[in-house]
Amino acid sequence: MSVTGVDVTYREIVEFLMREAELLDDRRFEEWMEILTEDIYYRVPIRTSRERDEASEFLAESAWFSENWKALQMRTKRLASKGTLSEDPPSRTRHFISNIRLREASGPNEIAVKSNLLVYRSRGDSVQYDLFSGERRDVLRRVNGSWKLARRDILLDQAVLGAQDLSIIL
Amino acid sequence: MRKKDNPTRSMESTLEWIAKSIDQGLLPAMVLSDAAIYELEMERLFARSWLYLGHESEVPKPGDYVARSMAADPVLLIRSNDGEIRVLLNACRHRGNIVCRAERGNTTSFQCSYHGWRYDNTGRLVTAPGMEAYGDKLDPAQWGLVRAAKVERYNGLIFATFNPEVPSLDEYLGGMKWYLDLVTKRSDAGLQAVGAPHRWIIPANWKLPADQFVGDTAHFPYAHISALGLGTWPMTDAPPWVANISLENGHGVWIRGVESGYSLMGQRGYSDSFVTSLKSNLLPAQVEALERTGSLGGNLLPNLAFMDLQFADEPGSPSVGYLSLRLWNPISVDQTEVWSWCMVERDTSPEFKDTAYKAYLRGFGPSGAFEQDDMIVWAGPTRTAKGPIGRTLLQNISMGMANTKLDQSFPGPGKVYVNKSRFLESNLRAFYRSWLENLVRGA
Numbered sequence: 001m002s003v004t005g006v007d008v009t010y011r012e013i014v015e016f017l018m019r020e021a022e023l024l025d026d027r028r029f030e031e032w033m034e035i036l037t038e039d040i041y042y043r044v045p046i047r048t049s050r051e052r053d054e055a056s057e058f059l060a061e062s063a064w065f066s067e068n069w070k071a072l073q074m075r076t077k078r079l080a081s082k083g084t085l086s087e088d089p090p091s092r093t094r095h096f097i098s099n100i101r102l103r104e105a106s107g108p109n110e111i112a113v114k115s116n117l118l119v120y121r122s123r124g125d126s127v128q129y130d131l132f133s134g135e136r137r138d139v140l141r142r143v144n145g146s147w148k149l150a151r152r153d154i155l156l157d158q159a160v161l162g163a164q165d166l167s168i169i170l
Numbered sequence: 171m172r173k174k175d176n177p178t179r180s181m182e183s184t185l186e187w188i189a190k191s192i193d194q195g196l197l198p199a200m201v202l203s204d205a206a207i208y209e210l211e212m213e214r215l216f217a218r219s220w221l222y223l224g225h226e227s228e229v230p231k232p233g234d235y236v237a238r239s240m241a242a243d244p245v246l247l248i249r250s251n252d253g254e255i256r257v258l259l260n261a262c263r264h265r266g267n268i269v270c271r272a273e274r275g276n277t278t279s280f281q282c283s284y285h286g287w288r289y290d291n292t293g294r295l296v297t298a299p300g301m302e303a304y305g306d307k308l309d310p311a312q313w314g315l316v317r318a319a320k321v322e323r324y325n326g327l328i329f330a331t332f333n334p335e336v337p338s339l340d341e342y343l344g345g346m347k348w349y350l351d352l353v354t355k356r357s358d359a360g361l362q363a364v365g366a367p368h369r370w371i372i373p374a375n376w377k378l379p380a381d382q383f384v385g386d387t388a389h390f391p392y393a394h395i396s397a398l399g400l401g402t403w404p405m406t407d408a409p410p411w412v413a414n415i416s417l418e419n420g421h422g423v424w425i426r427g428v429e430s431g432y433s434l435m436g437q438r439g440y441s442d443s444f445v446t447s448l449k450s451n452l453l454p455a456q457v458e459a460l461e462r463t464g465s466l467g468g469n470l471l472p473n474l475a476f477m478d479l480q481f482a483d484e485p486g487s488p489s490v491g492y493l494s495l496r497l498w499n500p501i502s503v504d505q506t507e508v509w510s511w512c513m514v515e516r517d518t519s520p521e522f523k524d525t526a527y528k529a530y531l532r533g534f535g536p537s538g539a540f541e542q543d544d545m546i547v548w549a550g551p552t553r554t555a556k557g558p559i560g561r562t563l564l565q566n567i568s569m570g571m572a573n574t575k576l577d578q579s580f581p582g583p584g585k586v587y588v589n590k591s592r593f594l595e596s597n598l599r600a601f602y603r604s605w606l607e608n609l610v611r612g613a
Contacts, residue, residue, distance in 0.1 A: 046365065046366050046368065048273040048274050048366045049271070049272050049273040049274075050272050050273070050274065050275055051272045051275055054272075054275055059365045059366055060365075061364050061365030061366075061527070062364060062365030062366045062367075062368075062527075063531060064368070064535065064536065064537055065531070065537050066527075066528055066531055067532075068484070070484040070485065070486075071483070071484050071528070071532055074400050074401075074402070074484060074485060074532070074539075075532075075539075077400070078396050078397065078399075078400060078539055081396055081399065082396075083395040083396045083399075084396035084542075084543070085393060085396070085542070085543040085546040085547065086542035086543050086545065086546055087542075159273060159369070160369040160370065160371065160507070161368070161369065161370035161371070161536055162370075162371055163370065163371075163536070164370065164371070164372045164373060164536070164545045164549065165370075165536045165537070165541070165542040165545050166536045166537035166542075167537070167542045
């Protein structure tokens with residue numbers, strides 16, 4: 001698959017996303033922060049059930065996450081610190097990224113990428129687990145020869161969250 | 171541990187035993203896990219009380235509706251064509267099918283998907299297919315969607331009940347009105363809910379978040395240590411003042427603030443004109459209380475809570491003030507659906523609203539730094555109250571019983587308890603006392 005206007009291969013993008021998932025699942029949060037651009041925005045809007053033909057289910061004003069670089073830095077710092085009850089013992093996550101589609105370029109060094117997201121999360125000795133399913137809409141930007149994440153919107157497939165928290169990074 | 175369990179012990183004597191325990195500063199763990207107590211709560215407390223539905227800003231135009239829950243009863247909060255706000259049980263009067271399956275929208279009528287019964291947006295039955303088959307026995311006036319017996323508002327907050335015997339909202343709120351004014355009456359323009367509430371399911375008995383929000387000021391440095399270290403919580407050198415304020419009907423408020431004569435108003439990020447309007451809308455005593463208040467929160471029995479906070483949206487930025495409203499909606503004895511709203515005054519700037527929402531979101535809601543850790547400490551007691559031994563235990567709720575005193579100098583209503591060490595559980599005991607009175611009274 002190729003997209004006009006950008007010198008990119010599908011494989012590069014897949015490898016980027018696979019590596020990013022590994023960083024998150026391995027809890028290597030400092031390294032994950034390094035693959036974000038400084039102007040990163042990470043947003044997961046709230047959705048409410050609407051009748052068909054009505055306005056979009058997703059809201060502009062409300063979100064589960066709405067984070068710039070500083071907020072993500074704050075989040076990852078907390079995830080790594082002692083005393084974080086929700087993540088000590090740490091959650092176990094497994095990010096499954098599939099249906100990766102490259103979309104139009106927004107410049108010679110940027111590309112929009114859509115993918116499907118499934119995150120499994122379990123804790124402690126509980127047999128309960130959470131499954132977060134959604135569509136990721138990313139913008140990747142090549143900075144000094146390497147791809148970085150400049151923008152992420154995740155459209156979750158739930159209105160009421162079926163989990164007790166979102167202490168992980170989706 | 172209490173005496174050997176008597177399986178034939180009546181509910182009446184159980185309630186008596188719980189009452190005596192509370193008076194001694196002890197709370198039987200079984201109140202968090204007992205199925206019969208839960209059913210009694212549904213019947214004698216939730217079915218009979220004023221319950222919170224939403225804010226009028228959530229249904230601004232005629233036809234606007236949002237789907238809400240009153241315990242296990244699905245309802246519609248709707249502004250009818252005549253402008254009046256109504257609360258309708260979301261159950262067709264024919265066979266009980268859910269009449270509206272969206273969470274929000276705008277409509278002039280509802281049609282049941284099962285047999286086509288049609289209602290207007292006041293709930294009145296307009297027509298039922300096969301009407302003639304009932305002869306003259308299907309009177310539309312009798313067979314509309316069930317309406318809440320009473321729907322009343324306080325400063326835009328909408329409450330309702332299906333119990334026609336309940337005293338007025340004014341009486342139910344009592345002294346809590348003074349504290350609600352502090353957070354809902356600052357501006358003539360009133361509040362608005364920012365977008366839609368967060369809704370999520372937690373593995374906890376509903377009373378755990380309620381009894382924390384009613385007065386637990388002692389848990390911050392422990393449960394929330396990971397969030398306090400992030401640098402978004404505004405600091406002050408002024409001498410601290412922490413209180414539990416007990417009001418009528420099981421309501422309680424807590425304040426973490428400063429001594430009289432010091433002001434924390436600057437933490438809120440309000441414009442000068444906003445502060446001016448606040449000072450003209452509130453009583454001088456309320457302004458004085460608000461000046462001294464850093465964080466303020468409370469719980470109204472049974473399950474409406476609020477927090478008025480100031481936080482920065484990110485480290486290094488100035489803090490801003492926002493209000494969060496909460497509903498702890500019971501799903502089962504060990505599961506609760508949390509509804510959480512961020513509220514801001516309508517006439518603040520778009521930038522202020524945006525920053526306030528981000529400050530709220532990064533601290534609260536399921537991804538919030540503070541909220542996440544509360545889920546852990548509510549799930550824990552819910553779990554341990556279930557086992558054959560755990561359910562027989564008595565929890566220690568006596569903190570501060572020996573050395574808490576009333577602060578007569580505070581300008582607000584209610585019993586204002588303070589404690590030099592700032593550790594007190596006065597509101598916790600008062601919450602459970604009222605909770606119990608409701609269960610006993612309903613007998």
